[in-house]
Amino acid sequence: MTRTGWRRPDDEDERSRRQERSSIVKAMLHVHTCFSSDGELTPASIGRLARGRGFSTVFLADHFESLDRESFAALLGECRWVKECRLVPGYERSFGGYHVLALGVDRWIDDPEPRVWADRVRAAGGLVAIAHPGRYRHQIPEPLLAACDAVEVWNSKPPYDGSMGPDPRGYRLLGTTRIPICGQDLHGTRHLSAVGMEVADACGTPAEIVAAIRRGEYQMTNGRVRYARELSPSSRRTLTVVHRARRRLVDLAIDLRTAARRAAAARRLDAERAPEAPEP
Ligand SMILES: [Zn+2]
Ligand SMILES: [Zn+2]
Numbered sequence: 001m002t003r004t005g006w007r008r009p010d011d012e013d014e015r016s017r018r019q020e021r022s023s024i025v026k027a028m029l030h031v032h033t034c035f036s037s038d039g040e041l042t043p044a045s046i047g048r049l050a051r052g053r054g055f056s057t058v059f060l061a062d063h064f065e066s067l068d069r070e071s072f073a074a075l076l077g078e079c080r081w082v083k084e085c086r087l088v089p090g091y092e093r094s095f096g097g098y099h100v101l102a103l104g105v106d107r108w109i110d111d112p113e114p115r116v117w118a119d120r121v122r123a124a125g126g127l128v129a130i131a132h133p134g135r136y137r138h139q140i141p142e143p144l145l146a147a148c149d150a151v152e153v154w155n156s157k158p159p160y161d162g163s164m165g166p167d168p169r170g171y172r173l174l175g176t177t178r179i180p181i182c183g184q185d186l187h188g189t190r191h192l193s194a195v196g197m198e199v200a201d202a203c204g205t206p207a208e209i210v211a212a213i214r215r216g217e218y219q220m221t222n223g224r225v226r227y228a229r230e231l232s233p234s235s236r237r238t239l240t241v242v243h244r245a246r247r248r249l250v251d252l253a254i255d256l257r258t259a260a261r262r263a264a265a266a267r268r269l270d271a272e273r274a275p276e277a278p279e280p
Contacts, residue, residue, distance in 0.1 A: 025199045025209055027057040030092070030101060030131065030152065030183025035075045036063040040188035043075070047082035049189065054223075055196055057086045057209065059103045061131075061183070064093035069108040076106060088206040092131055093117070098144055099131040101152065101183070104210045118147035125207050127214070129181055130173065134160045138169045145173060150213075154182035154220055154227075156195035159250055163193040163222045167243045168236045179213065179229060182220040194223035 028050050032039035039062065041049070050058045062075065072089070079087040090103040095114045102109070102118075105126030111117040118128040129150035130140055145151075153170030156163045161170075166180060174180060182195050199209050200217040212218060216229040227235060 028055045029059045030061045031186045037066040043078045047084040051084040061092040064091040101129040103127045115147045153180040156193040157185040
């Protein structure tokens, strides 16, 4: 037997065992249940919806401000009953109006100082990410950014990035340490999309999924196109054009909606004043 061809007999077995175990976990991130004041869906219905779209894992991010230690414990309890899909708890907290996700954390962590809070979330196994940077025109205060492990470069909610692909402007916030992630920011069925993360996974516990995401062993996808951690130059060019055009359309839609609301408010005001008008 030559040295080159030599292999310990158990190497092959171990490799095939590992291959059998390894699979791709399809995870939906940044999902709100009815435990958020603006969430419409129960954990059970989220489990069914996600399974129907081919997801096996959902990382929840209920509004921190809607929760407290007791209600978070109640949410954990409800998640355990959902069998269609694994629901992994977490929350979304506002720091000075900037939303920060704590994904994959099953305990209540409260601290007013973002850096301390983020360190404690990390120590508990969670991933800390800036949510929907497009909402802030991709301008995030540096101290807050420095406290985060990731940036949600792709939030598929229509007013933010939609489901075509990540916005390259979000990548500028990554620096050398942060990773890009995608989420749905689902509050109701109208926000449901196919956007999620396919994570290379050995055994699939939530902690292992978070660890694989940290190592960059994932792809972001809308079910048709897949984006690795690094955006290729051609994807960057295409997505820059797509998002520039999208932004104009979204701004126009927002302007039209605001104008329509103002006109309706003015009509209501006129109608209220009408009875007081003097008789001709
Ligand atoms: Zn948010
Ligand atoms: Zn959210």
